[in-house]
Amino acid sequence: MAGNTLESVSQDVRALFNKGLGAMERGNLDYAITTFFACLEKEPSLIDVRKYLYVAEVKKYKAGKSGGLVNTLSTVMGTPFMIQALIHIERGAPMKALKILEKILRDAPLNIHFVMLYCRAAEAADMTELAVQTLATAREYFSTNAAFLTKLGHLYMNVSRPTEARGCFEEVHKLKPGDGAVLRDLKNAMATESMTKDWDKATPDASGFQKVRKDSKVAAINEMESKAVRSESDTDALIEDTKAKIQREPGNVNFRRALANHYITQKLFDEAITTLQQAQELRGSADPELDANIGSTVLKKFDYQIAQLGNSNSSAVDKLREQRNEFLFNDIQQRVNKYPNDLTLRYELGVAYCDRGMYNEAIQQFQLSQRNPRWHIKSLYYLGLSFKAKKQYDLALDQFERAASELVAMDNTKKDIFYEMGLIKEAMDDPAGAVEYFKQIYQVDISFKDVAKRVEQGYSK
Numbered sequence: 001m002a003g004n005t006l007e008s009v010s011q012d013v014r015a016l017f018n019k020g021l022g023a024m025e026r027g028n029l030d031y032a033i034t035t036f037f038a039c040l041e042k043e044p045s046l047i048d049v050r051k052y053l054y055v056a057e058v059k060k061y062k063a064g065k066s067g068g069l070v071n072t073l074s075t076v077m078g079t080p081f082m083i084q085a086l087i088h089i090e091r092g093a094p095m096k097a098l099k100i101l102e103k104i105l106r107d108a109p110l111n112i113h114f115v116m117l118y119c120r121a122a123e124a125a126d127m128t129e130l131a132v133q134t135l136a137t138a139r140e141y142f143s144t145n146a147a148f149l150t151k152l153g154h155l156y157m158n159v160s161r162p163t164e165a166r167g168c169f170e171e172v173h174k175l176k177p178g179d180g181a182v183l184r185d186l187k188n189a190m191a192t193e194s195m196t197k198d199w200d201k202a203t204p205d206a207s208g209f210q211k212v213r214k215d216s217k218v219a220a221i222n223e224m225e226s227k228a229v230r231s232e233s234d235t236d237a238l239i240e241d242t243k244a245k246i247q248r249e250p251g252n253v254n255f256r257r258a259l260a261n262h263y264i265t266q267k268l269f270d271e272a273i274t275t276l277q278q279a280q281e282l283r284g285s286a287d288p289e290l291d292a293n294i295g296s297t298v299l300k301k302f303d304y305q306i307a308q309l310g311n312s313n314s315s316a317v318d319k320l321r322e323q324r325n326e327f328l329f330n331d332i333q334q335r336v337n338k339y340p341n342d343l344t345l346r347y348e349l350g351v352a353y354c355d356r357g358m359y360n361e362a363i364q365q366f367q368l369s370q371r372n373p374r375w376h377i378k379s380l381y382y383l384g385l386s387f388k389a390k391k392q393y394d395l396a397l398d399q400f401e402r403a404a405s406e407l408v409a410m411d412n413t414k415k416d417i418f419y420e421m422g423l424i425k426e427a428m429d430d431p432a433g434a435v436e437y438f439k440q441i442y443q444v445d446i447s448f449k450d451v452a453k454r455v456e457q458g459y460s461k
Contacts, residue, residue, distance in 0.1 A: 006312065013042050016216075017049055020255065021290045023260060024052065029060040031374070033106065040102070044095055047130045053102070054134055057109035059139075074108035082117055094124035110141050116151065118313060123155075131155055146175045146182075153185060162193035235265045244440050253279045253290075253325035260293065270303035288339050294332040299324060348437060357388040377403050393424050410444045419449060431458065 020035035031348060036053035037048060081104050085097035086106040107437035110116060142148040151412040153168030169186040176182050214359055242259040256279035259344045263272035276294045280287060302324035309317050332349045339345060350365030362376045370379035380403035387396035400421045418437045425434035435458035441448050442455045 010042075013039055013046075014254070016042070017046075017052075018254065018289055020049075020056075021052065021257065021261075022293055024056050024059075024389060025293065026266075027335050028055050029063070032056045033060065037102075040099075045125075045127075046098070047127055047133075050098075050130055051133045051137075054105070054109060055137055055411060057106055058137060061109050074104065075113055076112050076115060077105040078108070078111070082113065085117060085121060089121055089124050092124075094121045097121040098125060104119040110138060112142065112145065116148070118156070119151065128155060128158055129400050132159055132161075145172070146172050146177060149175075150182070150185065153189065157192070158244075162189045208230055231428065235262050237264050239266070241386055252332070253281060253282050256282070257290075257293070260297070264297060265301060267304055269297055269304065272297050275303075286338060287343060288335070288345075291338070295328075295335070298327060298331070302327070329356070344370045347372070347375040347379060350379070352385060354382055357389070362386050377413060378404060381413070381420075382415070384420060388420065388424055388427075396420060396424055410440070415441050415445060415448050419451065422451075422454070434458075 016035060018040050020032045020039065020456040024032035024036060031061060033053060033056050038048050039049045061086045085100045088094065088097040088100070098118065098121045101114060103120060105114050105118060112118050114156065115134065119134055120125050122128065122131040122134065132155045135155065139152065149168045153165045153172065156165035156412065158163070166186065166189040167184060169189050173186055179185055206210065231388070239259065239262045242255055242262060245255045246252070246259065256275050259273040262270070263275060273294060280290045280294070283290065302320060306317055306320050322418060329352050332345060332352050336342070336349050337346045346365045347369035350362045350369060353362035353365060354361070363383060364382045366379040367377045367387065370383070380399045382394045384403065386397035400417050404414060404417045418441050422434040422437035426436065435455060438451045438454045440456070441451045448451050
């Protein structure tokens with residue numbers, strides 16, 4: 001089955017996809033990934049969603065700095081799922097295989113075995129372009145893997161992109177200079193590329209060849225969009241392509257969102273803000289995602305200006321930081337007033353109040369935001385911090401205990417909670433109680449903050 005496009009699905013699915021894009025832009029990759037999965041539950045054949053889902057997974061994986069051991073373990077754990085996927089492919093049910101593989105790619109998007117089998121399933125589902133985009137996104141991580149580059153080269157040939165294929169086969173030829181099959185692939189790609197160029201020159205008006213050129217351009221644009229890291233020329237080309245799309249469909253808000261994202265990549269923040277404001281006007285109604293995008297773009301502009309100054313002008317940097325903080329605070333307040341039922345905004349406003357020492361106001365916001373499962377634990381944590389700052393230690397302990405009881409693993413959040421509980425016990429003149437909390441951290445992470453020092457001091461007493 002061929003993949004559907006976003007233009008062909010319901011408004012609800014497009015709105016969900018846009019939420020995922022907005023979250024991805026803000027760096028909230030977990031939410032973006034969850035949202036893209038929700039889109040695929042509603043519309044399993046959406047290639048665009050799968051493209052962005054994979055890019056988000058790779059970015060998250062890279063930010064986590066996971067190593068080769070993770071991939072080795074994931075192969076062991078994922079083997080049963082790979083077998084299931086293979087069975088589905090063999091039985092002519094590649095969409096089921098894609099669904100299984102996407103679940104294991106979520107934690108190991110650069111596992112070569114998962115990636116290659118995913119591409120096989122995509123081809124079987126008549127989604128060759130998805131296979132191309134997936135490998136193109138992962139290419140920088142497998143730049144010396146001859147089998148990977150060969151597969152990508154063959155896929156490029158299958159979608160009539162001989163120039164990109166030639167680039168792959170040239171890299172493989174460097175890795176395997178004496179391999180006759182590689183040399184044949186390279187010659188075939190070069191010959192096809194040469195013929196395509198000759199056709200372009202000889203018959204510029206022939207409709208058949210124009211379609212080839214058009215399809216090739218669209219494919220090239222798709223690859224640029226799928227790259228985790230784009231060159232400046234890539235982004236310039238995407239800007240021009242998106243502007244052309246807006247001219248053809250001036251009422252399409254998604255194109256303006258995309259254009260704004262490209263502007264941000266090029267540090268053209270004013271142009272991005274103007275584009276988002278135009279999208280806001282087109283919507284003609286409240287759009288929380290657009291409001292959030294405008295706010296985050298202004299903050300990025302501040303951050304860029306501060307980074308450009310560096311240490312050269314401390315007074316100017318301090319002034320910009322003050323303006324940034326003031327804008328952030330006012331922007332969140334305005335959006336909470338506009339969207340009072342948005343519990344994510346309530347949480348963000350609570351954090352802003354906390355940062356300003358406005359603990360009563362913060363408590364009010366966190367008492368609301370804890371109803372959102374996504375922010376439940378964090379809201380309890382900040383409630384504890386707020387009560388602690390007000391020296392209401394019994395109330396603070398209640399909040400921290402609630403949060404800790406809902407966390408099974410001793411992750412960083414639970415360590416922070418136990419650490420704060422230890423500090424509260426110290427403030428309540430209960431050093432033995434404090435050490436018990438510090439010990440629980442000490443047993444799993446001796447390097448966390450200063451728990452080693454605090455536990456060892458407890459033993460010395």
